[in-house]
Amino acid sequence: MRFKTSVSKLKNDDVIIRGEPLSSLIETLSFSDAIFLLLAGRKPKATESSVFSALLVAIVDHGMGTTSSLAARFVMSGGNPLNAAVGGGILALGDYHGGAIENAMLQLKSLSGEEGKSEEVAAQYVERAVRKKETIFGYGHKVYKEKDPRTATLLALCQKLGYTSPFIDLATQIETALEKAKGRKICLNIDGLIAAILLEMSFLPSLGKGIFIIGRAPGLVAQAVEEQDTERPVRRLDESEIEYLPDSDP
Amino acid sequence: MRFKTSVSKLKNDDVIIRGEPLSSLIETLSFSDAIFLLLAGRKPKATESSVFSALLVAIVDHGMGTTSSLAARFVMSGGNPLNAAVGGGILALGDYHGGAIENAMLQLKSLSGEEGKSEEVAAQYVERAVRKKETIFGYGHKVYKEKDPRTATLLALCQKLGYTSPFIDLATQIETALEKAKGRKICLNIDGLIAAILLEMSFLPSLGKGIFIIGRAPGLVAQAVEEQDTERPVRRLDESEIEYLPDSDP
Amino acid sequence: MRFKTSVSKLKNDDVIIRGEPLSSLIETLSFSDAIFLLLAGRKPKATESSVFSALLVAIVDHGMGTTSSLAARFVMSGGNPLNAAVGGGILALGDYHGGAIENAMLQLKSLSGEEGKSEEVAAQYVERAVRKKETIFGYGHKVYKEKDPRTATLLALCQKLGYTSPFIDLATQIETALEKAKGRKICLNIDGLIAAILLEMSFLPSLGKGIFIIGRAPGLVAQAVEEQDTERPVRRLDESEIEYLPDSDP
Amino acid sequence: MRFKTSVSKLKNDDVIIRGEPLSSLIETLSFSDAIFLLLAGRKPKATESSVFSALLVAIVDHGMGTTSSLAARFVMSGGNPLNAAVGGGILALGDYHGGAIENAMLQLKSLSGEEGKSEEVAAQYVERAVRKKETIFGYGHKVYKEKDPRTATLLALCQKLGYTSPFIDLATQIETALEKAKGRKICLNIDGLIAAILLEMSFLPSLGKGIFIIGRAPGLVAQAVEEQDTERPVRRLDESEIEYLPDSDP
Secondary structure, eight states: OOEEESSEEEETTEEEETTEEHHHHHHHOOHHHHHHHHHHSSOOOHHHHHHHHHHHHHHSOOOTTSHHHHHHHHHHHTTOOHHHHHHHHHHTOOTTSSTHHHHHHHHHHHHTTOOSOHHHHHHHHHHHHHHHTOOOTTBOOSSOSSOOHHHHHHHHHHHHHTOOOHHHHHHHHHHHHHHHHHSSOOOBOHHHHHHHHHHHTTOOGGGHHHHHHHHHHHHHHHHHHHHHHHSOSOOOOOGGGEEEOGGGOO | OOEEESSEEEETTEEEETTEEHHHHHHHOOHHHHHHHHHHSSOOOHHHHHHHHHHHHHHSOOOTTSHHHHHHHHHHHTTOOHHHHHHHHHHTOOTTSSTHHHHHHHHHHHHTTOOSOHHHHHHHHHHHHHHTTOOOTTBOOSSOSSOOHHHHHHHHHHHHHTOOOHHHHHHHHHHHHHHHHHSSOOOBOHHHHHHHHHHHTTOOGGGHHHHHHHHHHHHHHHHHHHHHHHSOSOOOOOGGGEEEOGGGOO | OOEEESSEEEETTEEEETTEEHHHHHHHOOHHHHHHHHHHSSOOOHHHHHHHHHHHHHHSOOOTTSHHHHHHHHHHHTTOOHHHHHHHHHHTOOTTSSTHHHHHHHHHHHHTTOOSOHHHHHHHHHHHHHHTTOOOTTBOOSSOSSOOHHHHHHHHHHHHHTOOOHHHHHHHHHHHHHHHHHSSOOOBOHHHHHHHHHHHTTOOGGGHHHHHHHHHHHHHHHHHHHHHHHSOSOOOOOGGGEEEOGGGOO | OOEEESSEEEETTEEEETTEEHHHHHHHOOHHHHHHHHHHSSOOOHHHHHHHHHHHHHHSOOOTTSHHHHHHHHHHHTTOOHHHHHHHHHHTOOTTSSTHHHHHHHHHHHHTTOOSOHHHHHHHHHHHHHHTTOOOTTBOOSSOSSOOHHHHHHHHHHHHHTOOOHHHHHHHHHHHHHHHHHSSOOOBOHHHHHHHHHHHTTOOGGGHHHHHHHHHHHHHHHHHHHHHHHSOSOOOOOGGGEEEOGGGOO
């Protein structure tokens, strides 16, 4: 079997990551900068550094009740080491859970070549998608209806730092166009905004899920550790919680 | 089934993480600070913030050839989504791979109650461990013999920032005592130094592996994405690479 | 890296498994016989073949509400391929879920060297364990109090087939001794009986969990497929199901 | 959260699986019959029982060098419990590894409605697929060129038992048509034959991967246990095995 790589290299007495010695990165980069370097192959500029760190914070945890938190807790509850539980939680981050970032990146990217003002491009896109009943990724939220508070803060931070982008413009124009088309607010959610920012930073859509995994790993560690420290093992449903369908016992 | 938690809480239009609204954390904390808050239940002080970020950088990737990188790559190679591959890599972070941090934390913590100068405590501990042939976790490295370059840089950073700790003192004294006892350098490796720092920050040993998982997740994403983007699927051993033992075909 | 094996061998135009060509096994062995061969390194005798198949049937599924079924379903619910979901379910089969077989094997094995009638050995063992408050693995069940119906049927099958074993005798004597010591029935559960049978078949305790995994894999496939076919994605807790502890929002 | 199921039901003192009490299944069904019942919702007929058991045997293990065996071994090598290692192996069973069964089932099913003799349907299908450069799943093998020995035996078994099927006819006719179209033998591999048989048994294509997982779980247990029992921990690549691409150290 052949093993080829350009990610990182063991050399003399150091690890070279994307061309930079790890020992010097320890001194000079923050953790989120090091993540950026590892994934983008270059160090972030000052503004990018702040925005990238902030978007990872926005992902860090979203409560005990998420699909991935529960998967991590059930694995832990069976009597397993922490890495198995966190691994189980990350397994649950599939197409429907954290997957919207990649899909929203693909959609925004496909629109970026279209001519016209972002307002018009957005309106045409929404009209087309609504007509064809296609999902517009990055909009709406199970819990947040009027606005996603994480979106609002991250957007405000970008403005404060002067971090602008045609992708962010387009993403917010789509929110406006959606409200017009639907007659009610369907908010730009955190996945949608992150998608726009990551495109501006030149990340490929295929990295969208990867960045979500990195951002959520700390939350999964915290959820799994709490399960281990405070709960009795072998969680299971009470019989009263299960609805047996007729053909389960004909 | 009952679900109780104090990690985080969905409230009105925000997530409360360890008592702090996520929307304000996005503005005010770096990603590594948010990780610290989530795991320690408090925000880091300024020096802690820098040191904690630096130790996560030290973990971020250690080359293609590690056990977890290869596990992630094999899962990806079977034709899977990125979350399954990264989950597979994290599964490989077991007792022998990233597990030394927790063990070193337990050992250092058990010594912290002992009376006497750290130099003497270290010497007695090493003498006892060598006599009883017990493993001293956090020392020695497969590749680095004389010194672990990551340890050196992280230690220098602590000194520069004025971040001192009896646990760090003890950890370096053990290195000295080990050299005396063995007649050759067995370096304080990055796991050992991280263990001392995490104890100083008041983390429980049971979080040692969790912090390693968080620090290595970005590397596993990078390794898995490279596998996906550049390699043909279904890696397998060539027959010539396998040594069949006699009883495999009697 | 070196790869040595004696499990199986690719040879000319066949796979040799424990010395037997796979193409001939397809013709001559049942699936459970092939599992026995793979794990024990020899083909089962006729009675062993029936009993081993029956004990795998006893494990095959135990309802939607088990820890592993739920882990598999949550991974599926995030939008993942079937292998990730089943992998997630198997992750949950930790020390507390299916782990009793290995522990019961270790306990029964440790008693097998003791002199005296099995009745006496069992009574002394139970007296000692109760006094020292040690767990006796393989007895008692969350749902089944008086008797585990799977145990009863498997035991009856062994008797019908004339499959006897000092380990099975000892396991049932411990049940009797436990009832005397505790004043109430604590039934020999299916894990305890399987442990006794596997020891009689000369399996090592370290294979106990492996056999449980193989037996339960079909149930996890069925649970995960049902989740995929009949449920909406991204299961999550309703807020009303979560109890937020005071320090989650001080 | 609501939990509805028709797979199995805890009732009084038993588990009802697809309408049948588990305690009676232990007595009356073989392990592979119980798997069939669990997945198909009905007991197999006598011939189906033999053929289904045989096809599971055909999957049971395919050597140390497969992608899933290696994933399981790397997870084990990091210092993990057996369930994590087997879970890691199952994760590797993605689209390219065991996935051909489902794809072949979909292809064969799509042809089953076409009018004409199976010989003609096969010839037209191969002609069309070759022209459009579409993959024909279930044909060809990395190691076996002239014939897949497992296919030959399983096919012979079907003939001996009188188990016939239009899907099997079609699958073998496609092999013939492929040889004519390509001028060289591209054998019907084991995945292709299993696909035809599973369709005849009325399984949905979405269960193809599930049956592969169940069949391969024993092999993954055997591979992981051998790794645990005979290898030193923390497998990693030697530096000499890695080819560092130029941009890894510019």
